[in-house]
Amino acid sequence: MIDKFYISELKDRVIGGCEIAKQQALNLARCEDLDALFAAADEIRREFCGDKFNLCTIINVKSGRCSEDCKYCAQSAHFDTGCETYGILGEQQVLSAALANEAEQTHRFSLVASGRGISQKSSDLVAYCAIYERLRSKTQLHLCASLGIASKPALALLKASGVQTYHHNLETSRKFYPQICTTHSYDDRIQTIENCRAVGLDVCSGGIFGLGENMEDRIDMALQLRELGISSVPINILTPIKGTPLQNAAPLAHDEILKSIAIYRFILPRAYLRFAGGRRNLGEHVRTALGCGINSALTGNFLTTTGDSIASDKALVAQCGFDLAKGAD
Numbered sequence: 073m074i075d076k077f078y079i080s081e082l083k084d085r086v087i088g089g090c091e092i093a094k095q096q097a098l099n100l101a102r103c104e105d106l107d108a109l110f111a112a113a114d115e116i117r118r119e120f121c122g123d124k125f126n127l128c129t130i131i132n133v134k135s136g137r138c139s140e141d142c143k144y145c146a147q148s149a150h151f152d153t154g155c156e157t158y159g160i161l162g163e164q165q166v167l168s169a170a171l172a173n174e175a176e177q178t179h180r181f182s183l184v185a186s187g188r189g190i191s192q193k194s195s196d197l198v199a200y201c202a203i204y205e206r207l208r209s210k211t212q213l214h215l216c217a218s219l220g221i222a223s224k225p226a227l228a229l230l231k232a233s234g235v236q237t238y239h240h241n242l243e244t245s246r247k248f249y250p251q252i253c254t255t256h257s258y259d260d261r262i263q264t265i266e267n268c269r270a271v272g273l274d275v276c277s278g279g280i281f282g283l284g285e286n287m288e289d290r291i292d293m294a295l296q297l298r299e300l301g302i303s304s305v306p307i308n309i310l311t312p313i314k315g316t317p318l319q320n321a322a323p324l325a326h327d328e329i330l331k332s333i334a335i336y337r338f339i340l341p342r343a344y345l346r347f348a349g350g351r352r353n354l355g356e357h358v359r360t361a362l363g364c365g366i367n368s369a370l371t372g373n374f375l376t377t378t379g380d381s382i383a384s385d386k387a388l389v390a391q392c393g394f395d396l397a398k399g400a401d
Contacts, residue, residue, distance in 0.1 A: 087115070087341075092339060100331075109364070110330065113334035113365040127399060128370050129372045135147060135155065135156050135186055140256060143317040144312075145316065153313055153316060166206075170213060177386070177396065178382060183216075187219075197226055200219065214236055215235050221240075231273055238274070238276070239277065243283070244280065248289045262300070269301075275300070277306075278302075278308070280349075284321060294335070305336065305346060307336070310350055345365050347370065358388070362392040363392065
């Protein structure tokens with residue numbers, strides 16, 4: 073029976089330093105006492121992470137015409153979505169956005185670019201490195217990059233230019249991934265993460281809930297992230313984009329999303345679980361998520377959808393008892 077006593081026992085094991093197994097995570101997914109599950113996840117968060125909260129902002133530095141066929145993405149050239157397209161933004165435009173975000177006391181700033189990825193010989197890489205060198209000299213922000221599949225030499229150059237963390241989502245489980253993308257493999261994504269590790273970059277990696285996957289797929293992704301040692305895990309909730317194959321995807325129930333977040337906290341007790349795109353789909357339950365495992369967020373506008381303002385996010389985070397001043401790292 074999956075009751076509050078089972079949840080409490082598993083919580084104590086996690087706090088005691090044990091990792092939960094896949095079957096135990098699946099058992100938690102059968103729990104009907106959500107209040108007990110959420111409270112236990114929040115206790116794990118407090119034990120390992122305290123009340124610090126980390127805010128990340130991004131800029132869509134290159135938009136549209138992506139060669140990949142990720143079925144959720146507005147920027148794929150395979151789908152007619154009406155997405156805005158443009159080449160790499162100028163250094164000053166990016167710097168102005170970074171400085172504005174820094175003035176609002178956010179912690180991280182990332183360039184995000186459409187496209188398959190970068191290599192050492194990529195002409196785009198030269199432009200990105202120049203931008204990061206400028207950002208490093210003019211801001212105190214923790215600099216991140218989300219530029220797709222990347223080779224070790226390219227990542228080494230980014231690191232030398234000031235990048236500290238590379239973002240590269242798994243998106244879903246290995247089993248379900250072929251239903252989402254066919255132009256590159258799950259192993260391509262794993263390899264990029266391993267390349268980051270090889271050159272000394274931190275890694276931010278998570279995925280999207282609501283692609284058509286089931287709870288086991290979500291748990292499998294969390295277990296893979298744990299195996300890879302990921303410390304920052306973005307959790308996106310699908311916002312269906314007109315023109316993509318997932319434009320008519322049925323939304324996940326709020327309880328399913330919140331239960332998934334809580335289980336992620338059991339599996340990844342030390343991680344920044346980072347609310348990212350689509351969290352507006354939870355409505356008033358966003359506050360609940362901040363009490364069942366979430367302890368960081370992507371704030372401001374996202375790639376092709378609108379987010380909440382930095383000011384409103386900061387106010388909500390403070391109301392929920394977190395300390396943004398401790399979120400800098």
